[in-house]
Amino acid sequence: xxxxxxxxxxxxxxxxxxxxxxxxxxxxxxxxxxxxxxxxxxxxxxxxxxxxxxxxxxxxxxxxxxxxxxxxxxxxxxxxxxxxxxxxxxxxxxxxxxxxxxxxxxxxxxxxxxxxxxxxxxxxxxxxxxxxxxxxxxxxxxxxxxxxxxxxxxxxxxxxxxxxxxxxxxxxxxxxxxxxxxxxxxxxxxxxxxxxxxxxxxxxxxxxxxxxxxxxxxxxxxxxxxxxxxxxxxxxxxxxxxxxxxxxxxxxxxxxxxxxxxxxxxxxxxxxxxxxxxxxxxxxxxxxxxxxxxxxxxxxxxxxxxxxxxxxxxxxxxxxxxxxxxxxxxxxxxxxxxxxxxxxxx
Amino acid sequence: xxxxxxxxxxxxxxxxxxxxxxxxxxxxxxxxxxxxxxxxxxxxxxxxxxxxxxxxxxxxxxxxxxxxxxxxxxxxxxxxxxxxxxxxxxxxxxxxxxxxxxxxxxxxxxxxxxxxxxxxxxxxxxxxxxxxxxxxxxxxxxxxxxxxxxxxxxxxxxxxxxxxxxxxxxxxxxxxxxxxxxxxxxxxxxxxxxxxxxxxxxxxxxxxxxxxxxxxxxxxxxxxxxxxxxxxxxxxxxxxxxxxxxxxxxxxxxxxxxxxxxxxxxxxxxxxxxxxxxxxxxxxxxxxxxxxxxxxxxxxxxxxxxxxxxxxxxxxxxxxxxxxxxxxxxxxxxxxxxxxxxxxxx
Numbered sequence: 001x002x003x004x005x006x007x008x009x010x011x012x013x014x015x016x017x018x019x020x021x022x023x024x025x026x027x028x029x030x031x032x033x034x035x036x037x038x039x040x041x042x043x044x045x046x047x048x049x050x051x052x053x054x055x056x057x058x059x060x061x062x063x064x065x066x067x068x069x070x071x072x073x074x075x076x077x078x079x080x081x082x083x084x085x086x087x088x089x090x091x092x093x094x095x096x097x098x099x100x101x102x103x104x105x106x107x108x109x110x111x112x113x114x115x116x117x118x119x120x121x122x123x124x125x126x127x128x129x130x131x132x133x134x135x136x137x138x139x140x141x142x143x144x145x146x147x148x149x150x151x152x153x154x155x156x157x158x159x160x161x162x163x164x165x166x167x168x169x170x171x172x173x174x175x176x177x178x179x180x181x182x183x184x185x186x187x188x189x190x191x192x193x194x195x196x197x198x199x200x201x202x203x204x205x206x207x208x209x210x211x212x213x214x215x216x217x218x219x220x221x222x223x224x225x226x227x228x229x230x231x232x233x234x235x236x237x238x239x240x241x242x243x244x245x246x247x248x249x250x251x252x253x254x255x256x257x258x259x260x261x262x263x264x265x266x267x268x269x270x271x272x273x274x275x276x277x278x279x280x281x282x283x284x285x286x287x288x289x290x291x292x293x294x295x296x297x298x299x300x301x302x303x304x305x306x307x308x309x310x311x312x313x314x315x316x317x318x319x320x321x322x323x324x325x326x327x328x329x330x331x332x333x334x335x336x337x338x339x340x341x342x343x344x345x346x
Numbered sequence: 347x348x349x350x351x352x353x354x355x356x357x358x359x360x361x362x363x364x365x366x367x368x369x370x371x372x373x374x375x376x377x378x379x380x381x382x383x384x385x386x387x388x389x390x391x392x393x394x395x396x397x398x399x400x401x402x403x404x405x406x407x408x409x410x411x412x413x414x415x416x417x418x419x420x421x422x423x424x425x426x427x428x429x430x431x432x433x434x435x436x437x438x439x440x441x442x443x444x445x446x447x448x449x450x451x452x453x454x455x456x457x458x459x460x461x462x463x464x465x466x467x468x469x470x471x472x473x474x475x476x477x478x479x480x481x482x483x484x485x486x487x488x489x490x491x492x493x494x495x496x497x498x499x500x501x502x503x504x505x506x507x508x509x510x511x512x513x514x515x516x517x518x519x520x521x522x523x524x525x526x527x528x529x530x531x532x533x534x535x536x537x538x539x540x541x542x543x544x545x546x547x548x549x550x551x552x553x554x555x556x557x558x559x560x561x562x563x564x565x566x567x568x569x570x571x572x573x574x575x576x577x578x579x580x581x582x583x584x585x586x587x588x589x590x591x592x593x594x595x596x597x598x599x600x601x602x603x604x605x606x607x608x609x610x611x612x613x614x615x616x617x618x619x620x621x622x623x624x625x626x627x628x629x630x631x632x633x634x635x636x637x638x639x640x641x642x643x644x645x646x647x648x649x650x651x652x653x654x655x656x657x658x659x660x661x662x663x664x665x666x667x668x669x670x671x672x673x674x675x676x677x678x679x680x681x682x683x684x685x686x687x688x689x690x691x692x
Contacts, residue, residue, distance in 0.1 A: 016586075017621075017647070083639035083643070148647075271365065271366060275351075285656070288638070288643075292634070292638040293428065296658060297365050300458075300460055302351060303494075303660050308656035310645075310654035311642055313642060313643070
């Protein structure tokens with residue numbers, strides 16, 4: 001009998017869930033409610049890749065070696081420093097008779113559960129990857145449990161485009177839910193030109209935001225976001241500088257934000273986000289670089305009556321909602337197309 | 347001109363808030379809006395003390411030496427591993443002419459902002475402390491900013507009793523707010539026999555919980571909490587064992603909790619708390635040992651539609667609310683009296 005949350009795949013420590021495990025059983029034989037995926041590409045979490053690239057000073061071969069070592073040791077891709085993983089795309093290879101996921105052999109899918117809990121084996125030594133980017137062409141297999149989530153990639157869209165959207169699809173869905181809980185709120189999205197940031201800006205507007213600002217760190221991102229027209233205002237600030245960030249937000253919105261969405265994968269943004277948010281407001285932290293203690297103690301230390309949410313990557317209907325934004329909001333589509341074109345040019 | 351949030355006391359790195367600083371200016375001269383406290387006792391955060399005690403294998407002298415070294419180096423008490431601090435009590439020693447805190451020289455106060463952002467100097471080498479407990483008799487001075495919070499200790503209560511309650515007063519206030527947002531919810535408090543846990547149980551009941559369970563790790567805590575009558579049910583479980591915890595909660599409540607409150611200061615409780623909570627429910631993390639990534643990725647990996655809150659230690663009126671629970675709920679009072687008696691007997 002296999003566990004719907006994958007307990008039977010945990011080798012050590014015994015009793016924890018797969019995400020907390022240091023070692024998973026990644027053997028290819030599937031249980032009656034499991035699905036096996038033939039891996040085509042890993043999409044490393046931005047915080048994880050940044051940590052690895054920084055640690056190795058941009059030496060791609062060293063980054064590659066460490067990724068292989070992590071997967072080989074853990075039976076999954078989970079950066080031991082950031083704790084984060086990423087997602088993957090591939091083709092359904094085998095479906096257990098009792099799998100509830102509704103997948104069929106041959107479906108091309110993206111996994112919407114983190115690589116940190118997905119049994120994974122690599123068989124090609126990542127030979128087609130140079131260690132220089134988050135997108136990792138790979139051969140091998142991965143296992144989905146009964147309670148995992150995967151999205152079939154739409155046939156009419158570039159799979160890379162779908163993957164880029166699905167990777168962050170929890171952010172716009174949760175942003176929409178929170179924004180809809182306020183009456184005509186002002187919304188600040190820190191890191192508004194990125195994947196999750198731009199989708200969150202689009203979601204905020206659709207969910208009833210009266211005024212939005214996208215905060216970006218560098219002029220070329222400001223130009224890109226401004227040209228897309230996704231935000232009412234675009235402002236430059238270093239999110240790690242609390243006073244500079246709060247000044248940028250309050251200047252753009254005419255006061256502190258009702259809802260602040262943190263989408264930048266660098267440590268140290270908690271205090272600025274809290275300072276940018278008014279009493280009774282909400283901060284949503286989507287960055288895996290968020291420090292729990294930094295947020296909790298920061299709000300206390302500032303006597304800030306703000307609700308702080310851990311950005312849950314799962315909201316029912318999140319994949320459909322994000323894909324709908326991509327299909328129906330030309331500004332979102334333009335930003336994602338430009339991002340893919342830029343990555344392809346690298 | 348001094349900053350209301352203490353920016354002028356930050357020595358390094360420049361530009362961050364005091365909580366994120368590695369070194370604060372703890373000089374005793376106060377600015378026009380500052381207050382100086384003559385320190386009487388530090389109350390180390392439970393997670394911080396546990397880490398120090400474990401690291402040094404219970405060697406009190408080594409614990410003491412490290413605390414002195416931290417304060418000497420940083421100008422504040424912030425455990426570099428846990429990131430947490432604690433609070434202090436003392437007597438108001440000097441009040442700047444523009445301080446908005448309403449304090450007078452001679453007031454005996456507890457600081458309700460974390461030690462992690464409070465400039466602090468120790469002058470007695472902690473000579474009266476044996477390094478064996480969280481309560482640290484101390485001489486020295488501390489500085490409050492304009493936007494700090496301090497509560498005057500009630501004259502009719504044992505100061506240690508007031509301090510124990512004020513130390514965790516954010517937990518019952520936030521629990522009450524969240525519980526009141528549901529219609530007759532079921533509430534699970536993980537670590538229900540502790541300070542924040544017992545206050546949260548009392549707050550949940552007062553805020554309209556239909557059914558409550560307190561989860562504790564050991565039988566003597568179950569006996570104590572059961573005798574107090576603060577929860578409808580008391581159950582034993584190791585909060586680090588997700589399946590055991592979820593089984594205990596759902597058995598006691600007849601289903602998953604609508605609101606789960608995590609009050610245990612040990613790492614690895616995120617997954618169990620999420621598994622214990624039903625779709626549409628809320629988890630409030632008060633433990634400084636909470637892993638942000640563990641919570642975010644855990645909920646995603648379990649496809650759990652739960653709202654996860656970073657337990658903000660500040661809610662307007664939190665000190666008064668907690669002291670009112672202590673004064674008016676005999677079960678709360680009995681538990682806190684018993685706790686102080688037990689600590690005194692150590």
